[in-house]
Amino acid sequence: MRNPWPRVYRKSGYTWGTEESGFAREVAGYLTGGRVLDLGCGEGRDAVFFAKQGFEVTGVDVSQAGIAKARKLAKMKEVEVTWVVADLATYRPPDEFDLIYSSGSIHYLPRRVRSHLFARIKSQTRAGKFNAHVVFSDRLVYIEFNEVIDYFRTGELRNEYRDWEVLVNKALSIRCRQDGTDHRHGIAKLIARRPDETAA
Numbered sequence: 001m002r003n004p005w006p007r008v009y010r011k012s013g014y015t016w017g018t019e020e021s022g023f024a025r026e027v028a029g030y031l032t033g034g035r036v037l038d039l040g041c042g043e044g045r046d047a048v049f050f051a052k053q054g055f056e057v058t059g060v061d062v063s064q065a066g067i068a069k070a071r072k073l074a075k076m077k078e079v080e081v082t083w084v085v086a087d088l089a090t091y092r093p094p095d096e097f098d099l100i101y102s103s104g105s106i107h108y109l110p111r112r113v114r115s116h117l118f119a120r121i122k123s124q125t126r127a128g129k130f131n132a133h134v135v136f137s138d139r140l141v142y143i144e145f146n147e148v149i150d151y152f153r154t155g156e157l158r159n160e161y162r163d164w165e166v167l168v169n170k171a172l173s174i175r176c177r178q179d180g181t182d183h184r185h186g187i188a189k190l191i192a193r194r195p196d197e198t199a200a
Helices: 022-028 045-052 064-077 111-123 156-160
Strands: 035-039 056-061 082-085 097-103 125-136 165-176 183-193
Touching: 022 045, 022 097, 022 125, 022 183, 035 045, 045 056, 045 064, 045 097, 056 064, 064 082, 111 125, 156 165, 156 183
Parallel strands: 035 056, 035 097, 056 082, 097 125
Antiparallel strands: 125 183, 165 183
């Protein structure tokens, strides 16, 4: 099983809760408005948060169960979000965005597929605007739910944005117990801004 979360999302309750992640709050501080694309939005907590901040938001996930919960959360929080069920490996954003965001999803794509995804999303980010990602790294590996991950190597995520202005580039570890056991995952966190070629 490469990505276990579509199965997990079929269970009752919200796997990650209904409040936004700290990363979403951090990223929102770079924006003053515009359009947000949340790739691998899961049950929708961060997409709904961005909508609450006044952004026009599209949330994409491969899990129909996750998107169904996301719809309910958006209704509960009284916000509008465009929800899309799609595989990130083949999904093509229909428009340009001010922020393309992912938290804990892109590492489930095979490495050979990821480079094409990064090329697509970078090209559909408006000049001077942002991409932000959290991915699992190989600095600290813990396998839960028999998942299969192409862990990001040291510097790999940063290298995808070598032609952009990198604002945040950190290697960290996070605590987790989704499988009932206390453990940690190594992560890479990045926020980058596309150069504005039209600026003087």
